Amino acid sequence: MEPTSSNMAAQEELSSAPAGFVLNPFAFSVAVFVVVHVISLCIWRLFVDAKLAVWKYSPQPFGMYLFWGILVLVFIGFNFGMAGFSAFRQPVRGCIATVATIALAFLLPGVLVYGYGALDPTFTAVGGAGYGATGLIVLIGFYGFGILATGMSGWPWSDSGVKPVAGSVAQLASGCCLTGLGYFLLIYPNLTTTSSPHAPLLTLPVAIGWFYSVIVAWLTTYLIFDNWPWSMLGRKSHTALAALAGNFVLGTALYSIHLALLKWALMPSSAIEKLGTSLPVWPAQLGVWIAFWLIFWVNVAGNWPNRFSMFTNRVIRASVCWGLGLISFEIYTRWFAVSVLHEAEIVPGFGGDPLTWVDLLNFVMLIYVVYFEFYGLSRKKTVNDMAA
Structure with missing residues (x-):
């Protein structure tokens, strides 16, 4: 059945969430950040927290x-x-x-x-x-x-x-x-307990760390760069195929860069030594924080800025998301994971498993954004919003 103008109008009315508290863009972003973290922490305390969980399933x-x-x-x-x-x-x-x-x-x-x-x-x-x-x-x-x-x-x-x-x-x-x-x-050849269909192409830590870097490349090119550079190809089929495959190339470069950052600046040498062969999984632990900010920046913060040239806007967005991702990773591993979430230390002063906590944040955030459409909160329209 084809939609009529009347039922389309009705659906449009239904899709408009109540305004709730109307906040300026910065206050709105902070409020959503707090809502997502409070709900996630409550879930953590119920099911995951090693010391305080009511039902421990972690x-x-x-x-x-x-x-x-x-x-x-x-x-x-x-x-x-x-x-x-x-x-x-x-x-x-x-x-x-x-x-x-x-x-x-x-x-x-x-x-x-x-x-x-x-x-x-x-x-x-x-x-x-x-x-x-x-x-x-x-x-x-x-x-x-x-x-x-x-x-x-x-x-x-x-x-x-x-x-x-x-x-x-x-x-x-x-x-x-x-x-x-x-x-x-x-993945499967690294985990199967029966005869493997083929030898593992990558060890499991490398496969996880590398593939999550591909995910970060995808989220960056689509969310922050407006599907650039793939969109330069013009035709939808060419853009689609380039996006599907090109993120693997960018992801491979990101994996190498993130692994180098972790070794040189973000992790203590004692933790690197203790992790040993499992260290290659940690680009995923860093990448999940960057992914959180990429998703947050587009869906909550309005993909700021939008007032400069396309190149400048994208550079600033990427720099902010990566910067916040690196800062969040450090705060989490050096303090929040052990002191607040009661996760295990790897070495004194460093610990946690970012993939679980940050994926919980991402899940709660996407439910609030996609399913509830920020129910109870509303962002005040700016001059740039109205111009767009």
Whole structure:
């Protein structure tokens, strides 16, 4: 059924969240930052905190369910564009979408560890062995599903003339193929307890650290650089293919740069020595903080600045996000992780596992932004907003 002007107007009215507290852009960003951190800390205190948790499910299966929650959010919010939820008013829309996300975040990995795990011990729930293997599917899937809806603009399905729902299903199928290919090339051979289909292409720490650097490259090019340089190619098909593959090239460079930063400036030498062969995973621990600020900057802070030339705007945005990411990493590993979250020290004065905490922040932030549309808060329009 084609939408009419009347029901389109009704949907537009329904999609407008109540204004709530109207704040200037800086105060709005601070308020959202506080809301996200307070909710995340409450969840942490309930399920994760080694000293204070009411129900202790850390590191697993909490991490597995959290990571799958992020992937389901990508399905619902981006691949399917909130289809089926947009008819509801806020906050009912946000509540229903959140409940559906949490339910699927338990159901989908549950099928793997409690169902398929009986056939393949790599994914078994016995002794919790399969929780990590199942959670790592999301590392690949976040890019595999996310790049289709963002940097690739839904191509080729968006140009095929199919209906939106069919295009979303096709995106989902394509994302499954990309995720499966990446997982069985990079991750599975490092984890399987049966005969491996091939020798590992990369050790698991290198695979995680490198692939998360690819994710940071994707988020940077799409969110901060407006899909540049891939958009320079003009044709949607060329842009899509360049975005899909080009982020691997940029991600490889970022992996080397982040690893060098960690060794030379961000980590104590005693921690580097103790981590040994697991050190290559730490570009992911740094990258997740940068990813948080990239997502926050676009969705909450309005992708400031917008008043200068395109080149200057992008340089400032990237510099701010990387700078905040580096500062956050240092505050977290040197104080917050151990003193507030009660995570384990690696060496005195340095510790934590940023991937779990920051992915929790990202999950809560995206739920508040995508599902609840900042319900209860509203950003005051500026001259630049009205001009845009």
